[in-house]
Amino acid sequence: MVYITEAHPSDVWQMQSNIKDNVVFASPKTEDDRAFIAGACVRKLGIEFPAVLDEFGNSTEQAYTGWPDRIYLIDSQGRVAYKSRPGPFGFKPDQLGTALAQTLRTQATQATK
Numbered sequence: 001m002v003y004i005t006e007a008h009p010s011d012v013w014q015m016q017s018n019i020k021d022n023v024v025f026a027s028p029k030t031e032d033d034r035a036f037i038a039g040a041c042v043r044k045l046g047i048e049f050p051a052v053l054d055e056f057g058n059s060t061e062q063a064y065t066g067w068p069d070r071i072y073l074i075d076s077q078g079r080v081a082y083k084s085r086p087g088p089f090g091f092k093p094d095q096l097g098t099a100l101a102q103t104l105r106t107q108a109t110q111a112t113k
Helices: 016-020 031-045 059-064 093-111
Strands: 072-074 080-083
Touching: 072 093, 080 093
Parallel strands: none
Antiparallel strands: 072 080
């Protein structure tokens, strides 16, 4: 997971669900602020896989159009093998599963050559 710009900061666009869930943060002003908010997000959502922080200029978000949410599958060569539609409504686990299986088959074939 790459944590990008805070989607619903309290000083810009606060959602009622964030208030209900006690996830209320203003837009971070420093890298340390952003790291704190990202850590709170990871803990609150129970994310159990590696998470990294996009830099303050949001270069990863801009390169991958990661807002609002996206799921990417990156192959062993560093190429995008799958890009979801915007989430959460554009997330299609079956499509990701198909892309993952195809990527693994391709990599296995290349490894035997």
